[in-house]
Amino acid sequence: MLDGMLVLGGGVLLLAVLLFLLATLARMRRELVTLRASEALFRRLTEDVSDVIWRADRNLFITYINPTDEKLRGFRADEVIGHHVFEMFTDEGIATVTKLIQQRQEREAGGTISGAVTFEVQHRCKDGRLLWGEVLSKPERDAHGRITGYHGISRETTERKRLQDQIQQLAFYDPLTGLPNRRLLEDRLGQSLASSRRTGVFGALLFLDLDNFKPLNDLHGHEAGDLLLIEAARRLKAGVRETDTVARFGGDEFVVIIRELDRDPAVSREQVATIAEKLRGRLAEPYRLSVEHGGLAGQEIEHRCSASIGIRVFIGNGVDPDEILKQADLAMYEAKDAGRNTVRFFSPPAETV
Template sequence: MTIPSSRSDRERLIRALFDDYIEMYAGRDDRLIHHFSDNFSGHTGGGDFLVKDRMVWEKVTRQDFAQVPERIRFELLDLSLQDISDDVVLVTALFHIHLPIPDPAFAKEVARLVLLFRLEDSVWKIVHNSYSIPDRLVQNGEIYPLQLLREKNKALEALVEERTQALHDSEALHRLLTEDAQDVLWKLDSNFCVTYISPADERVRGFKANEVVGHSVLEMFTPEGVAIVKDVMRQGQEARQSGATSYFFTFEASHLCKDGRVIWGEVLSKPDRNAQGDIVGYHGITREITERKRLQDQVRQLAFFDPLTQLPNRRLLSDRLSQAMATSKRSACYGALMFLDLDNFKPLNDAHGHVVGDLLLMEVANRITRCVRETDTVARFGGDEFVVLLGELTTEEVQSGVQACLVAEKIRGKLCEPYQLIVAQDNAAERIIEHRCSVSIGVTLFLGTDSNPNDVLTAADAAMYRAKDAGRNSVWSAVAFDQSDVSQ
């Protein structure tokens, strides 16, 4: 059997298996037993005990078929499929049972069937079967209460209704089915207090159930996670105000562990409603995705940051420049872009090798970063070339140009200070290499989105070459102003 590659494929397969099961049961077909796992448990419709042996369950099934050998008709009322994990699916069905005897009262009652499917060696098997029949007072080992159906009175009907409601409200079976699930299953009341949490939470976060139940769900998250959850709550309120009656939210948030660790969880949440449509609580599943988040962060680091200096690379610089230009358009404030190129980097590489050259580049990155604001961007463009992006200067072009050149002069001065590069050596003392370096810097301004990011980079690059042509170790601005403004 081919394992489904998506949730929708898996749901269609499980639905087909469920339909096949119902058809065999309704037709009193002995082949039904082949659907059961060797590791099986079940609650019988007419019994109060849990069957833990597959052979015993086969005997109960055959007893069922012997008691009512004629075909039974099922009128399906509701069906839900819930993914417990990739290889475990919970199916819950509500229906009317039409026995081959005239009893309209019994046919109006609601019976419930719960099947737990698990993927075993590429084959989906039923590992738990529980069905409840409203009238549980069977006699003489009956599966269906045929005798009492004929003797039922109003008092018994009230007892059946009470028992059925009690079964719906009970969480005992729910706990049984979820004890071994890897994901955390939970329920909240309308005030977002935890009313139930599965044992998996203790395995994942270390908290016992009695340390969580009765507490606000927000206590499970870090401050950053709380902000995410509150935003989801806001979205839910907006969805209700827009008239949505059913919605399912999926989000990722950081969770607190009892030992102080922080883990990431993918949360699936849906509200519970009463018969009047009012929200009376919430239920959902939380799956730990810490390792997945770590791998995603690694991929992002490789995609957007220079591995040597940890500075943004060209791709991230382009994105931030586009954002800065859009911000500039809204605020009417100028931004500036600097293109930096070290003047005598190659001789250092040639004399001492790339290891020493890398040490210099890392120190250059640190010095540039210390010269700008946290909101500014310092990027490594490639080789010994760096780019500095300054946002939100002023609305005056000349004043903005002066500010940008002041920062550029500050950077130039810092990069001209002597370097002491410490080189670690195998089985030898560290070696210190002293080096002096200068830099040529080109500066250009931008306002709004009148030009594209490539044009701004080209202008800064051209200004940098003007600085090189002017004798290096200098700053060249594409904006004309009194240079004495900078020296002051």
């Protein structure tokens, strides 16, 4: 009888286990159905949006990306998943992201936990095009605060970037020559003065006025004059370093800022004198201008036009930028009074330059 009770008890226990397993399987099935429904909903939502939704592991390898990326850049999901995010960006974009990562690491090493970041970089397309995209990236963390991955949204901003660049071009650059205008010149001069003050190295400002410009306008019209100004701007830019600034001050006047000459004022003066003579010589070479409109359409005009140049060598010790411009302008008029096509320095009494 005892054996029968044990068998019966074992059967009840087995039945209870089976019922528990069946209930567990039923629950898991319901959860699986719910999960699949959620995944289907997530897929529909992400596939229909116009932004790129992505996810990456802690080493920045893509683990998920929605189909919008294929519409924008031309890459299928299977051509992106498993690849590093840097493959999406240009070298400049990679440098931007690398810097952001380093900044995050530095902050978190100091105990500051960082959240989402937004940045704008160029993205590579399958057909070789480049497009601008704004990226919102947020880190994923475990219970200990360690980063386990990233997720985010990327949105194309090519047109917005183009409009921003156009607005900046109109605000800070001369529409005819493409050179910095007076507004940007003032900013560059302020930067040069600050750099000179910090390093103790002299800089210089050259004020140039074209000597024989008005007769060209009067004789052949403004189109010929514009062509000459464009060519003069090109010659000036070709005659200085990329770190220097060539700006159109207005009309037929140009300004050149020469940065980082020398700590010795006499040496700086010699250096800028050499540069000024080179620019003077370039501007004095004959101009051959092909006019496309008016009575001279299709003809080439040859014109000679020299420049008078005034120079103000400076050190950034509290001098006023407007004064530097005025003093270089005065030196330029001295060059004109000396017969034009020449160079003159302005030397403040309080300075040995």
